[in-house]
Amino acid sequence: MTEAKSWLIETRDLTRIYGDGEQIRALDNVNLRIGRGELVAVMGPSGSGKSTLLNIIGALDRPTQGTVLINGQDMSKLRKLDQFRSETVGFVFQLHNLLPTLTARENVEVPMIGRRTPGERRRRAEELLGMVGLADRMNHLPNQLSGGQRQRVAVARGLANNPPLILADEPTGNLDTAAGQELMALIRELHRSQETTFVVVTHDHAVARQTERVLVMQDGKIVREDRIGSPLEEDLKLWRHTGLGRRLVEKKEDLKAQLDLSRAELDTLKRVLERADVAGD
Numbered sequence: 001m002t003e004a005k006s007w008l009i010e011t012r013d014l015t016r017i018y019g020d021g022e023q024i025r026a027l028d029n030v031n032l033r034i035g036r037g038e039l040v041a042v043m044g045p046s047g048s049g050k051s052t053l054l055n056i057i058g059a060l061d062r063p064t065q066g067t068v069l070i071n072g073q074d075m076s077k078l079r080k081l082d083q084f085r086s087e088t089v090g091f092v093f094q095l096h097n098l099l100p101t102l103t104a105r106e107n108v109e110v111p112m113i114g115r116r117t118p119g120e121r122r123r124r125a126e127e128l129l130g131m132v133g134l135a136d137r138m139n140h141l142p143n144q145l146s147g148g149q150r151q152r153v154a155v156a157r158g159l160a161n162n163p164p165l166i167l168a169d170e171p172t173g174n175l176d177t178a179a180g181q182e183l184m185a186l187i188r189e190l191h192r193s194q195e196t197t198f199v200v201v202t203h204d205h206a207v208a209r210q211t212e213r214v215l216v217m218q219d220g221k222i223v224r225e226d227r228i229g230s231p232l233e234e235d236l237k238l239w240r241h242t243g244l245g246r247r248l249v250e251k252k253e254d255l256k257a258q259l260d261l262s263r264a265e266l267d268t269l270k271r272v273l274e275r276a277d278v279a280g281d
């Protein structure tokens with residue numbers, strides 16, 4: 001099928017069963033497609049299969065049944081998995097697993113070892129750390145950095161070999177709200193400027209709202225999919241469901257006098273809110 005080629009990631013009836021006695025269906029017939037350059041969030045309660053899905057897409061684990069196609073290529077038929085991983089996928093995990101005895105720069109160099117000369121590695125690591133706003137922290141050890149800074153080092157490391165795909169498992173999980181928002185701003189910027197495809201597992205709605213599409217998992221299945229609008233559309237959508245938004249749209253009472261708006265202003269507001277609702281959920 002040539003059709004598969006247009007997707008960066010495609011899964012077909014992906015199933016992962018753990019255990020041989022009492023079996024756990026961590027993934028249950030998952031069919032999904034993610035296009036090149038998309039920024040996608042995967043949400044869902046703990047144990048719903050998010051990490052399993054990410055690990056199988058990144059070829060860190062194998063499905064019990066079903067297939068994963070990356071760039072149209074069937075992962076189960078791939079001979080050089082290590083090469084695939086280092087060229088195609090960058091991983092960013094919640095526990096950023098930086099090597100504690102290496103500096104930020106050296107950590108970023110790790111995925112490039114054996115693939116570039118020491119000089120090239122160093123230059124690339126410096127460029128990446130600059131890009132994530134850590135130009136002045138290159139020679140710090142992980143324990144000399146804040147959680148947010150360590151996570152940015154992990155993002156830089158994930159980007160080291162310029163992979164088309166970054167898989168991030170709860171990258172903001174250990175960060176406070178501000179640092180989490182900052183990391184998402186960085187991911188959005190990289191997504192825009194490098195055209196990297198990101199799949200970000202999170203259970204934070206504020207993080208998911210920063211993406212373009214949210215896949216919601218439950219019991220190993222994708223049970224829902226939401227498309228995220230622009231920040232303005234999202235704000236309007238929220239506003240639409242406030243008491244005032246509802247009253248405006250449903251025209252339950254005459255708000256003209258209460259709001260001190262003209263008829264025309266009121267109608268405009270109503271139209272905008274109605275449109276926000278059609279575009280969204």
Ligand code: ADP
Nearest residue numbers: 018019024026045046047048049050051052053
């Ligand atoms: P999430 O990331 O959404 O919290 P996981 O993908 O980690 O969920 O887990 C999905 C289900 O599979 C859970 O019930 C979990 O306990 C089970 N599971 C995950 N990894 C293993 C494993 N290595 N062995 C046995 N069960 C596992």
Ligand code: MG
Nearest residue numbers: 050051052169
């Ligand atoms: Mg998980």
